[in-house]
Structure formats: C-alpha cells, structure tokens
Amino acid sequence: MTIRRALVVLGALLAVVLGAAAPASAHAALVNTNPGEDSVVKTAPQQVLLTFSEGVLLSADSLRVLDPAGGRVDSGTPQHADGNSSTAVVALRAGLGDGTYTVAWKAVSEDSHPVAGAFTFSVGAPSKTTVVLADQDQAVGGGAAGVLYGIGRYVAYAGYALLVGSSVFLAVCWPRGALLRPMQRIAVGGWVALVASTIALLMLRGPYVNGSGLGDAFDLGVMRDVLNTRPGAALLSRLLLLAAAAVFLAVLFGSYAKRGTPANESERAERADLAWGLGIGGGVIATGIAATWAMAEHASVGIQSALAMPVDVVHLLSMAVWLGGLTALLTSLVAGLGIEREAVQRFSRIGFAAVTTLVATGIYQSWRQLGSWDAFVSTSYGQLLLVKIGLVVLLVELAWLSRRWTARLGAPAVPVTAAAAVKRPERVVAGSSTDPARQAQLRLQRTARDRTQAKRTREADLARSGLRKSVLAEVVVAVVVLAVTTLLTGTQPGRAAQAKTGSAPAPATSSSGLPLSVRIPYDTGGPKGKGQALITIDPGRVGQNEVHVLISGADPVPVDVPEVKLEFTLKAKNIGPLPVPLQHLDVGHWTAASVQLPMAGTWEVSVTVRTSEIDQVTETKNVEITS
Numbered sequence: 077m078t079i080r081r082a083l084v085v086l087g088a089l090l091a092v093v094l095g096a097a098a099p100a101s102a103h104a105a106l107v108n109t110n111p112g113e114d115s116v117v118k119t120a121p122q123q124v125l126l127t128f129s130e131g132v133l134l135s136a137d138s139l140r141v142l143d144p145a146g147g148r149v150d151s152g153t154p155q156h157a158d159g160n161s162s163t164a165v166v167a168l169r170a171g172l173g174d175g176t177y178t179v180a181w182k183a184v185s186e187d188s189h190p191v192a193g194a195f196t197f198s199v200g201a202p203s204k205t206t207v208v209l210a211d212q213d214q215a216v217g218g219g220a221a222g223v224l225y226g227i228g229r230y231v232a233y234a235g236y237a238l239l240v241g242s243s244v245f246l247a248v249c250w251p252r253g254a255l256l257r258p259m260q261r262i263a264v265g266g267w268v269a270l271v272a273s274t275i276a277l278l279m280l281r282g283p284y285v286n287g288s289g290l291g292d293a294f295d296l297g298v299m300r301d302v303l304n305t306r307p308g309a310a311l312l313s314r315l316l317l318l319a320a321a322a323v324f325l326a327v328l329f330g331s332y333a334k335r336g337t338p339a340n341e342s343e344r345a346e347r348a349d350l351a352w353g354l355g356i357g358g359g360v361i362a363t364g365i366a367a368t369w370a371m372a373e374h375a376s377v378g379i380q381s382a383l384a385m386p387v388d389v390v391h392l393l394s395m396a397v398w399l400g401g402l403t404a405l406l407t408s409l410v411a412g413l414g415i416e417r418e419a420v421q422r423f424s425r426i427g428f429a430a431v432t433t434l435v436a437t438g439i440y441q442s443w444r445q446l447g448s449w450d451a452f453v454s455t456s457y458g459q460l461l462l463v464k465i466g467l468v469v470l471l472v473e474l475a476w477l478s479r480r481w482t483a484r485l486g487a488p489a490v491p492v493t494a495a496a497a498v499k500r501p502e503r504v505v506a507g508s509s510t511d512p513a514r515q516a517q518l519r520l521q522r523t524a525r526d527r528t529q530a531k532r533t534r535e536a537d538l539a540r541s542g543l544r545k546s547v548l549a550e551v552v553v554a555v556v557v558l559a560v561t562t563l564l565t566g567t568q569p570g571r572a573a574q575a576k577t578g579s580a581p582a583p584a585t586s587s588s589g590l591p592l593s594v595r596i597p598y599d600t601g602g603p604k605g606k607g608q609a610l611i612t613i614d615p616g617r618v619g620q621n622e623v624h625v626l627i628s629g630a631d632p633v634p635v636d637v638p639e640v641k642l643e644f645t646l647k648a649k650n651i652g653p654l655p656v657p658l659q660h661l662d663v664g665h666w667t668a669a670s671v672q673l674p675m676a677g678t679w680e681v682s683v684t685v686r687t688s689e690i691d692q693v694t695e696t697k698n699v700e701i702t703s
Contacts, residue, residue, distance in 0.1 A: 104128040104129055104130045104131070104132050104162075104183065104185035104186070104189075104191050105128065105129040105130075106126060106127075106128055106129075106181075106191075106193060107127050107128060107129050108126075108127040109124070109125070109126055109127070109179070109195060109197075110124070110125040111124070111197040112197065113195040113196070113197070113595075114195070114196060114197065114593060114594050114595040115197050115198070116197070116198045116199075116200075116201065116202065116591070116592070116593050117197065117198070117199055118199075118200070119199070120168070120171070120172035120173075120199045121168060121199075122167065122168060122170075123165055123166060123167050123168055124139060124141055124150070124165065124166055124168065124179055125157060125163065125164070125165045126139070126163065126164045126165070126181060127162060127163050128162045128163070128164070128183070128191075129162070130162055130185060130186055130377050131161035131162050131185075131186040131377065132161065132162065132164065132183035132184060132185055132186065132191070133183060133184040133185075133186070133305060133306075134154045134155070134156070134164055134183055135154075135182075135183075135184075135301075136153055136154070137182075138154040138164060138181060138182055138183050139154040139164055139165075139166040139179065139180075139181050140179070140180045140181075141166065141168060141177055141178070141179050141180075142177065142178045142179075142180065142205075142207045143172070143173075143175065143177055144175040144176055144177070144203050144204065144205040144206065144207070145206055146205075146206050146207045146208075149168055149169050149172060149177065150166045150167065150168060150169075151166070151167045151168060151169050152166060152167045153166075154166045161186070164181065164183060172199055173199070173200075174198075174199050174200030174201060174203070175198065175199060175200070175201075175202075175203035175205070176196050176197070176198045176202050176203045176204070176205045177196060177197055177198070177199065177205075178194060178195075178196050178205060178207040178209070179194060179195055179196070179197070180192075180193075180194045180209055181193055181194065182286075182287075184285055184305070184307075185377070186306075186376060186377040188306070188307040188372045188373055190284065190285045190286075190287075192287070194209055196595060198593065201591065201593075202591075202593045202610060202612065208631050219283075219287065220283075220289075220290055221280050221283035221284045221287075221288075221289075221290060221293075222284055224276070224280055224290075225277065225280045225281075225284040226562070228273045228276045228277045228280060229273075229277070229562050229565065230558070230559060230562045231269050231270075231272070231273040232269075232270055232273040232274060232277065233558055233561065233562055234266075234269060234555075234558060235265075235266045235267070235268070235269030235270030235271075235272075235273060236266070236270055236365060236366075236392070236396055237266070237395060237396040237399040237400040237403075237558070238262055238263065238265060238266025238269065238400045238403060239263055239266030239267050239270055239321065239396075239400065240266075240362045240365075240393065240396035240397060240400055241396050241397050241398065241399055241400015241401040241402070241403065241404065242259070242262040242263040242266060242400045242401070242403065242404040243263050243324070243325070243328060243358060243362075243400075244358075244397050244400070244401060244426070245400070245401040245404040245405065245423060246259060246263065246328065246333075246404065247328060247332070247351070247354055247355070247358070248422065248426065249401070249419045249420075249422040249423040249426065250408070250415055250416070250419035250422075250423075251332070251333060252333075252416075253404075253408060253413065253415065253419070254328055254329050254332065254333035255329075255333045255334070256413055258407055258408075258411050258413065259404060259407065259408065259413070260329050262400075262403060262404055262407060263325055263328075263329075264325065266400065267318065267321060267322065267325060270314075270318060270365075271315070271318050274311055274314050274315055274318070275315070277311055278299070278302065278303075278308065278311045278312070278315075279293040279294070279299070280293055281302045281305075281307065281308060281311070282295065282298035282299065282301065282302050283298075285302075286298075306371070306372050306376075307372045310368040310369075310371055310372040311368065313364070313368050314365055314368040317361055317364045317365050317368070318365070320357075320361050321361050321365070324354065324357055324358050324361060327350075327354060328354060328358075331350065332347075332350055332351070332354060335347050335350070362393060362396070363389060363393065366388075366389040366392040366393055366396075367385070367389050369388070369392060370384075370385040370386075370388040370389050370392070371385065373388075373565055375387070375388035375441075379444060380444060384440075384441070384444055387437050387440055387441065388437075388441065390433060390437050391433075391434060391437035391438060391441065394430040394431075394433040394434040394437065395430075395434060395558075395561075397426065397427075397430040398427050398430040398431060398434065398554070399551075399554045399555075399558065401423055401426065401427060401430075402427070402547055402550050402551050402554060403551055405420065405423055405547055406544070406547045406548055406551050409543060409544040409547060410544060410548075417482075420482050420543070421482055424478070424479050424482045427475065428475070428479070431471075431472060431475060434468075435468070435472075438468070442461055442465075445457060445461075446458055446461070456567050457564065457567045460560060460563055460564050460567055461564065463560055464557060464560045464561065464564065467553055467556060467557045467560065468557060470553055471550060471553050471554060471557065474546055474549050474550045474553065475550060477546045478543060478546040478547055478550060481542040481543035481546055482543060591612050591613060591614035591615065591616060592612070592613040592614070592615075592616025592699055592700075592701075593610065593611070593612045593613075594610075594611050594613075594681060594697050594699050595608055595609070595610050595611075596608065596609045596610075596611065596681070596683055596695045596696075596697050597695070598683070598685045598693050598695050599693060600685060600686070600687045600688070600691035600692055600693045601691055601693070602687055602688050602690070602691030603687075603688070603691075604629060604630075604635075604687060605687045605688075605691050605693075606629070606630045607627060607628050607629045607630060607635065607685070608627075608628050609625055609626070609627055609640075609683045609685060609695070610625070610626040610628070611623065611624070611625050611626075611642070611681060611683065612624040612625075612626075613671075613699065613701075616699070616701060616702070617673075617676075617701060617702050617703065618673055618674065618675060618676050618701060618702070618703045619672065619673065620670055620671070620672055621670075621671045621672075621673055622667070622668070622669055622670070622671070623642065623656055623658075623667065623668045623671045624665065624666070624667050625640055625642060625658060625665070625666040625667070625683070626664055626665055627640060627664040627665075627666075627685065628664060634662075634663050634664025634665065635663070635664050636660075636663055636664055637685055637686060637687050638686050638687065638688070638689075639684070639685075639686040639692075640658060640666050640683065640684070640685055640686075641655070641656075641658070641683070641684035642655070642656040642658055642666075642668070642681070642682070642683050642684075643655050643656065643681075643682040643684075644656065644671075644673060644679050644680070644681060644682075645679065645680040645682065646675060646677050646678075646679050646680075647680060648677055648678065649675060649677065651674070651675065652679075652680075653682065654672075654673075656668045656671055673701050675701075676701055676702055676703040677700075677701060678698050678699070678700055678701075679698065679699050679700075679701050680696050680697075680698055681696065681697050681698070681699055682694060682695075682696045683695055683696075
C-alpha cells in the first residue's frame with residue numbers, strides 16, 4: 077500500500093509540474109513577413125504576407141491588420157499564397173494613409189500546436205498607435221486551458237501505456253493474472269484514463285487554440301470547428317477505437333481468462349484460436365490509437381514524414397508495452413499474487429525487445445527533430461532530449477538489474493489471496509462467541525495477521541524482494557521519462573527552432589529618403605519591465621544622422637525610464653561600439669542631434685534600458701546604413 081501511495085503522489089507531483097510548465101513553444105516559426113517587421117514603406121501595400129517554417133492551418137481571424145487608431149483594414153479571409161500551406165496572406169483595403177500599422181496573427185501548426193504573434197510596419201513614416209491587443213491574441217496555447225491541456229496529454233500517454241502494456245502482460249506473459257482483480261484494475265484504469273483524457277482534450281482544444289476562456293469548452297460551435305481539424309479528427313478516432321478496446325478487455329477478462337489450462341487437444345486449439353484473435357484485434361486497436369498521435373503531432377510534419385509516422389507508432393507501442401508491463405509486474409509482486417517465474421521471464425524477453433526498439437526508434441526521431449549536434453545545447457528541445465536520454469540510460473541499467481534478479485527467481489511465494497483463504501479454527505471467547513462486534517473484530521485481527529505472515533514470506537524470498545525493488549525503481553524513472561516526453565511534444569523541435577534563428581528578419585533599411593526606423597522589444601524582468609524602443613535614424617546613411625529613441629511600455633503609451641543607452645557597432649569592419657550621447661526631450665523621448673556613422677554596411681544597434689536600480693537589459697538589432 078505504501079508503494080502504491082508513493083506512485084500516486086509521484087504522478088500527482090508530475091501533473092502539477094506539467095500543469096505549471098510554460099505554454100508550448102511555437103512549432104511553426106515565423107521566418108519572413110512582407111512588409112517586413114518594423115519596416116517603413118513609401119506606398120501602402122496591397123496585402124500582408126507571412127511565411128512560416130512549416131505548414132499552418134488558418135481560420136477566419138488568423139490575420140488582422142489594424143490602423144493607428146485600431147480599426148480593421150484587412151479585407152477578405154486569410155488564405156495560403158499560391159496553395160503553399162506554409163504561408164498566410166490577407167488583402168488590405170485601398171487608400172491606406174500614412175502611419176504605423178499593427179499585424180496580429182495566429183494559426184495552428186500542422187503538428188497541432190497553436191502559434192501567435194504580432195508586428196508592425198509603417199507607411200510613409202512611423203506614427204503613434206493606440207492599438208492594444210487583447211489578452212487572447214497572445215494567450216493561445218497558454219492560460220488555464222493550456223495548463224489543463226498539458227495535464228490531459230500526460231494522462232492520455234499514461235492511460236495508453238497502462239492499457240496496452242498490462243493487456244500484453246496478461247494475454248501473453250501471465251494469462252492466469254487476468255482473473256485477478258488487482259491486475260484487471262490496471263488495464264481498466266488505463267482505459268478509463270485514456271477515455272476521460274481524450275474527451276477532455278476534445279473539449280479543451282478550442283480554448284487551447286484560440287486563447288479563449290474555459291467556457292468555450294462547452295460551446296457546440298467551437299466543438300464543431302475542432303472536429304473539422306486534423307487534431308480533432310484524430311481525437312474522435314481515438315474514442316471510436318477505445319470503444320473497440322472495451323470489447324477487447326471484456327473478452328480478455330472473460331472467456332479467454334476463464335478457459336484456464338487446456339485439458340485436451342480440442343481445448344488447446346480453441347484457446348489458440350481465441351489467442352490469435354485477441355492478438356490480431358488488440359494489435360490493430362493499439363496500433364490505431366498510437367496512430368492518432370502520429371498523424372497529428374511532430375511525426376506528421378517535417379522531413380521524411382511518410383517514414384516518421386510509422387516509426388512514431390512503433391515507438392509509442394514499445395513505450396506502452398514496457399511501461400505498462402512494468403506496472404503490471406510491480407503490482408503482482410507488491411500484492412503477492414504468486415506470479416510464476418516463467419511469466420516473469422516471458423515479460424523479461426518482451427521487455428528487452430521493447431527497450432531495444434524504443435532506443436532504435438528514439439535515435440531516428442532525435443536525428444529528425446534536432447538536425448544538428450549544436451541543437452542539443454542551443455535549443456530547449458535538445459536540452460529536454462538530453463534529460464530524456466540520461467533517464468533512458470538509467471532505465472536500461474535498472475532493466476539489466478531486474479533481468480539478473482529474474483534469473484534467480486525460484487518458486488512463487490504464497491500469495492495474499494491464498495494465505496487469506498486458509499481456513500483456521502475459530503477461537504471461542506467465553507461469553508462473547510455470538511457477539512457480532514466481537515466476531516468482526518476477530519476477523520479483522522486474523523486478516524491483519526494473515527497479511528503480515530504473507531508479507532514476511534515474500535520478504536524472505538530475496539530474489540523476489542530484489543526484483544520488486546528494481547522494478548519499482550524502473551517504474552518511478554519511467555514515469556518521469558513519460559513526463560519529459562510529454563513536455564517534448566509541447567516544445568519546438570530543434571530543426572524548427574534553428575530555422576527560426578537562421579532566418580532572422582533582414583536588417584532595417586531606409587526607403588526613398590525616409591528615416592530608417594527599427595523597433596526593439598525589451599524585458600528587464602522587473603515590475604513594468606516590458607516595453608519597446610522605437611529608434612529612428614535620419615537619414616539612415618553614411619555621415620551625420622539625427623537619432624530619436626521613443627520608449628513605450630507594454631501598451632503603446634510613452635513612458636520614462638531611469639536610463640537609456642545607445643551604441644552602434646559595425647562588426648564586419650571592427651568599428652565600435654560607438655556610444656550615442658542621448659538627451660531627454662519629453663516623456664519617453666530621447667534624441668541625439670549629430671551621430672556620425674563613417675561607413676556603409678550592416679550596423680548593430682544596441683539599446684540598454686534600465687527600469688529600476690537593479691532591472692536592466694540590453695537588446696540588439698541590425699540596420700543597413702547606405703552610402
């Protein structure tokens with residue numbers, strides 16, 4: 077009972093950790109915009125075009141373009157440009173005036189994760205803007221819906237492992253165990269967890285993607301929209317397959333388990349036919365459920381997706397067979413159900429094959445998602461993957477230890493159920509032999525004594541005691557591995573992260589004699605530490621320039637900060653950093669009348685913003701200075 081409680085507490089803690097984790101990183105990285113981010117164009121564009129690192133799914137409000145006063149200036153429904161799923165384009169109204177325009181965008185990556193963001197561009201010259209984006213514009217994939225969605229994904233993985241792994245364990249390794257209630261509870265509990273989490277994920281999908289409140293989880297219109305997407309179809313398919321899984325469990329715990337050991341050739345043939353039917357049917361169901369993940373997440377996008385999806389299915393099946401089988405084996409050992417040595421050895425062979433397959437498919441998945449050795453340390457995905465690799469190595473070591481203990485097993489200890497069933501003579505207490513309360517107390521004492529005796533018998537078997545401890549350690553580490561795996565599914569793969577880094581926006585340039593402008597977000601980490609610095613360089617050419625720095629807070633309102641510093645560096649020629657002596661003119665406005673930039677090229681603009689005595693940050697961006 078103590079071990080069971082420890083596992084429950086561990087699972088609860090992991091759920092809290094997963095729930096408190098940051099929202100899923102953007103999986104489809106925005107790699108280019110036209111007009112460019114923070115650019116200044118001479119004439120109003122006819123459309124806004126976004127290009128992503130992978131395909132995205134669009135909705136009616138995926139692209140919104142707002143004028144300086146906050147009015148909508150986009151026209152029509154966002155579409156993919158020329159049928160390219162990695163683009164999004166929306167037309168603009170004719171006759172747009174000068175000023176700064178805000179583009180708010182959101183979409184769903186092909187691997188099911190929502191992405192969102194915003195940027196600005198200016199027509200003619202930059203201007204003040206009153207646009208304040210709603211919280212939900214930046215809350216997709218986060219908030220309460222994001223927390224609950226992350227927990228639901230973890231519960232789904234765990235339920236799948238328990239359902240598949242325990243079913244394989246009982247059908248192949250220990251058929252007699254399918255008659256025992258503790259073993260049945262594992263498989264049924266996994267089925268219930270997977271059904272409940274799938275329904276929850278379907279309901280939460282709308283708020284998770286849209287960044288809306290939890291009330292939308294009960295909106296039938298939102299649910300209908302979810303079912304029309306690939307992730308929604310995958311979750312619905314999973315529910316249908318789970319209905320078939322319920323029939324499988326009924327047969328496994330019913331006619332198959334009750335047949336017992338065949339007494340003649342005819343019974344052996346019937347049992348073999350039923351076993352084949354169960355194996356084929358169960359295999360199809362388990363594979364189909366695994367495919368509902370593969371068809372809607374990482375494996376379905378990127379390079380070699382046609383190969384990656386079946387590999388992902390095999391990876392999930394191997395994980396389930398090992399983790400769910402370990403849980404079933406641990407339960408049989410802790411409860412003292414008298415599992416035979418042959419059953420443990422059969423699972424040991426199956427577990428070894430599952431681990432080998434898990435490692436092989438994991439190596440392929442790692443190569444496909446990372447793309448380079450540098451991504452191990454330069455991306456969040458790579459760092460999480462290093463943690464998972466370390467845990468898997470530890471698991472393999474524990475599995476090797478368990479195999480050693482398995483080789484030492486002897487005859488099974490007397491199970492608790494058998495010990496409790498031993499008939500002992502009733503003790504007759506004078507004057508109270510017919511007292512119901514006294515008899516109930518005596519029964520409780522006998523039950524406690526029988527359990528204590530059975531526990532002593534189990535502990536006296538050193539091989540089984542050692543195996544039980546090593547399997548418990550395997551299960552604990554495997555549960556942590558499952559948590560890390562869930563976090564990996566919500567983290568941007570290394571290839572996409574590097575594609576985003578490698579495709580940074582082109583340096584800002586001046587256009588047709590207009591001042592050069594660049595907007596640099598900052599976050600000092602302290603109270604009211606988020607904002608933007610709009611830097612204008614006039615004329616943005618070699619020689620003398622006039623520089624203006626406008627500091628605004630989280631909203632577009634200008635704010636004063638204790639200190640602002642500005643420097644220019646031309647790294648290609650080893651020039652700089654050249655400090656700019658700024659003078660404070662007005663609220664949130666600093667200027668320098670004469671800034672000499674001696675050469676043309678890509679200059680790095682470095683702005684340092686201090687918002688308190690201890691909160692300070694330095695951000696950089698490139699600008700193109702022409703001759």
